[in-house]
Structure formats: C-alpha cells, structure tokens
Amino acid sequence: MAKMHLLDAGTAKNAKTGTHSDGGNLYLRVRPSGSRAWVFRYVVNGKPREIGMGAYPDLALKDARTKAADMRKAIADGTDPAHVIRPPIETKARTFQEVALETIEALRPGWRNVKHAQQWENTLRDYAYPVIGGKLVESITVDDVLRVLSPIWHDKTETATRLRQRIEMVLDRAAVLGERDRDRINPASWKGNLEHLLPKAQKVQKREHFAALPYAELPALMAQLRQKQTIGSMCLRAIALTACRSGEIRGLQWEEIDLGNKVLTIPETRTKTGKAHTVPMSDELVRIIERMAELGTIGTVFPNRKGQPLSDVGVTKVMREFSSAATVHGLRSDFRDWAGDRTHHSREVIEQCLAHAISGVEGAYRRGDALEKRRKVMEDWARHLGEQSGNVVTLSVA
Numbered sequence: 001m002a003k004m005h006l007l008d009a010g011t012a013k014n015a016k017t018g019t020h021s022d023g024g025n026l027y028l029r030v031r032p033s034g035s036r037a038w039v040f041r042y043v044v045n046g047k048p049r050e051i052g053m054g055a056y057p058d059l060a061l062k063d064a065r066t067k068a069a070d071m072r073k074a075i076a077d078g079t080d081p082a083h084v085i086r087p088p089i090e091t092k093a094r095t096f097q098e099v100a101l102e103t104i105e106a107l108r109p110g111w112r113n114v115k116h117a118q119q120w121e122n123t124l125r126d127y128a129y130p131v132i133g134g135k136l137v138e139s140i141t142v143d144d145v146l147r148v149l150s151p152i153w154h155d156k157t158e159t160a161t162r163l164r165q166r167i168e169m170v171l172d173r174a175a176v177l178g179e180r181d182r183d184r185i186n187p188a189s190w191k192g193n194l195e196h197l198l199p200k201a202q203k204v205q206k207r208e209h210f211a212a213l214p215y216a217e218l219p220a221l222m223a224q225l226r227q228k229q230t231i232g233s234m235c236l237r238a239i240a241l242t243a244c245r246s247g248e249i250r251g252l253q254w255e256e257i258d259l260g261n262k263v264l265t266i267p268e269t270r271t272k273t274g275k276a277h278t279v280p281m282s283d284e285l286v287r288i289i290e291r292m293a294e295l296g297t298i299g300t301v302f303p304n305r306k307g308q309p310l311s312d313v314g315v316t317k318v319m320r321e322f323s324s325a326a327t328v329h330g331l332r333s334d335f336r337d338w339a340g341d342r343t344h345h346s347r348e349v350i351e352q353c354l355a356h357a358i359s360g361v362e363g364a365y366r367r368g369d370a371l372e373k374r375r376k377v378m379e380d381w382a383r384h385l386g387e388q389s390g391n392v393v394t395l396s397v398a
Contacts, residue, residue: 005065012036012061026068028056038064040071040081045183051082094179096140097133100124100170112274115247123163127152137174142187146197153198161201164188213326215338219386224322231295232318234288235302235310239328241285241382243335243353245272246328251309252301257289263371266355277355280375282382335381343380349373
C-alpha cells in the first residue's frame with residue numbers, strides 16, 4: 001500500500017522549491033516565489049491529470065487530506081474528482097431540439113441570408129426532430145444518428161450530408177456547454193465514425209441539374225411573357241435577361257439600380273458568393289425597370305400585394321404556365337450553354353456574367369470585373385431572347 005501522510009505542518013511550512021508528496025494523490029507545490037499550493041494528481045485514460053485544490057496555509061494540511069480522500073472516493077465512484085473542489089452548477093438536462101434551436105440562434109448573425117437559417121430549421125424539423133428531438137442531448141448515440149440519416153442517405157444524399165453536419169454541430173455545442181462528455185466521440189462525426197457505417201456521399205449521390213428549356217426555345221417563351229404583362233412575368237423576364245439567381249432579382253431594390261449607367265448592383269449581403277455583383281442592363285431590362293417605376297413602389301422593385309419581394313413560388317408559377325418541366329434556375333444553365341455554343345466570348349467573361357468564381361492563377365491575377373466586356377455578352381443574350389418593343393400596358397400582380 002502506498003505510504004500516506006508523509007508531510008507535517010513543519011515540512012509543509014518550510015519545504016523548498018519543488019513538488020512534495022503527502023501520499024494518496026496529494027502534493028504540495030512550492031514555487032520559487034515561496035508561494036505554496038495543494039494539487040491532486042491522478043491518471044485518467046492513461047493520461048496524467050492535475051487538479052488545483054487551494055493555497056497553503058489557507059487550506060490547512062488536515063483539510064487538504066480530507067478533500068483528497070473525497071476526491072479518491074469520487075474516482076472510485078466513477079465521478080469527476082474536480083467536482084469536490086468546484087461542484088458543478090446544477091442545470092436542467094436539455095433535449096436535442098432545445099440545444100438545436102439555441103445553436104441556430106447563436107449562428108444566425110453569421111449567416112448571409114435568411115435562406116440559410118431556413119435550411120437549418122427545415123432539415124432539422126423534417127428529419128431530426130421526429131427521431132431525436134425529444135431525447136436528452138447527453139444520451140444521443142451513433143444508432144440514433146443512423147436512424148435519422150439512413151432513410152434519406154441514398155435518395156436525398158446532399159440533404160442528408162448537410163443534416164449530418166448540422167447534427168454534429170449541435171452535439172459539439174452541447175459538449176462545449178458541458179451537456180455531453182467531451183471525451184466521448186461525437187456520434188454524428190464522419191471521420192473515424194460514420195465513414196465506417198455509411199457509404200461516401202459521392203458514391204451514392206445522383207447529381208441533379210435544374211430542368212431547363214433548350215435555349216433555342218427561350219425566344220418563344222419570352223414572347224409569351226411579354227404578352228402577359230404582370231409583375232411576375234416582368235420579374236421572370238428580368239431573371240432571364242440578367243442570368244442572375246432568382247432571389248437576387250426577386251429581392252432587387254430600387255437603390256441597387258443605376259439607370260443612368262445602365263447597371264444594377266447586387267450587394268454582397270444578397271449574393272451566394274458574398275461579393276457584390278454588378279450587372280449590365282440591356283435595353284429591354286431598362287424598359288422593364290421603367291415600367292415598374294410607373295407603379296411607384298418603394299424599396300422592392302418586384303413586390304407582391306403585401307409590398308414584399310415576390311416569392312420563388314410566385315415566379316415558378318408564372319414559368320409553369322408556359323412550361324411544365326423547366327425551372328427558373330434553369331435559365332442560368334440556358335445562358336451558359338448558349339454563350340458557350342453560339343458565341344465567341346471568352347470563358348472567363350461568361351463565368352463573370354454568372355458571378356462564378358474564377359479559380360487558379362487566372363482568378364488570382366484577374367482584378368477587374370470586365371464590365372464592358374460583360375455588357376457585350378448581355379446585349380447579345382438579349383438579342384437572342386428576341387428584344388421586342390410594344391405598347392405600355394397596365395401592370396397587375398402575378
């Protein structure tokens with residue numbers, strides 16, 4: 001049996017610089033400055049750990065031995081001996097859904113747009129909460145995570161992959177807050193964990209492209225949209241003419257438009273890349289904006305009846321009137337295919353028209369945004385779409 005009570009009041013008071021054992025995991029540490037403090041040393045999972053107990057003589061030898069005995073008992077009972085010195089704050093055990101909602105609110109200020117938050121909320125609501133939402137966050141296991149992911153891993157691989165990452169982040173937060181054991185593996189982690197239980201996403205994922213009309217058929221679609229003359233049809237035409245993402249045009253603000261220079265600028269807060277995107281305006285797009293100005297709207301260029309930006313559903317509904325298969329986002333694919341197949345414009349300029357990042361050395365050394373070169377591309381695109389003039393008519397909300 002290890003020797004105990006090796007120190008006495010005299011040796012504790014007069015011990016020289018160094019660490020002196022009293023036995024039973026209790027040590028007195030004397031620093032060069034002369035200060036003295038008690039420490040408790042033990043081994044957990046093969047790694048040494050040390051817990052400060054208090055200064056000597058504020059914590060007397062007798063009291064230090066009593067605390068050390070309590071700490072040894074805590075180890076024997078399978079609890080944390082540090083809780084003898086600093087008892088944990090009693091908190092109510094929380095469910096996965098409670099911690100997830102808190103995680104979303106903590107991350108929300110760092111997200112560029114509302115859609116990102118909605119994706120978090122929707123995927124957790126639809127897939128995670130029904131399975132683990134009511135479980136205490138400390139009790140969630142790998143089996144629980146698999147019950148969430150397995151049903152959608154093959155058919156909705158991209159959604160499942162992002163959902164796994166979100167579950168992992170929620171459980172990481174719980175661990176940092178002390179609601180899960182930080183020494184336990186996160187059951188939603190991929191490396192060294194789920195990678196051995198689920199096939200790699202790229203092995204099962206079927207890449208889906210947005211349905212698009214052949215670009216040769218777009219002039220006919222645009223002609224039909226010009227006849228419709230609603231805010232929804234105007235917005236859809238603007239999306240086509242700019243090759244912008246739907247949300248960037250649906251959320252277009254009057255302050256983002258410069259009719260004098262025939263450009264509109266999507267601010268960094270509303271772009272997918274997080275960088276402002278300046279778009280040259282064709283003559284037809286200018287006429288659309290001028291017609292929208294006649295309505296006297298404030299703020300949003302293409303508002304719904306409540307004055308808010310048109311929804312994705314709203315412009316999709318307009319598209320569905322003329323094509324049951326094509327999607328609004330597919331208009332960007334049409335532009336890219338047309339520009340590559342039917343024009344001699346450089347790949348770099350075409351990609352800049354789509355606000356795509358240019359990778360490699362080419363992107364690193366490219367400083368300008370080639371506005372005038374892009375203007376020529378967009379003018380050619382507008383001509384392909386079949387610019388037409390017509391009588392001004394009263395607009396209505398789609």
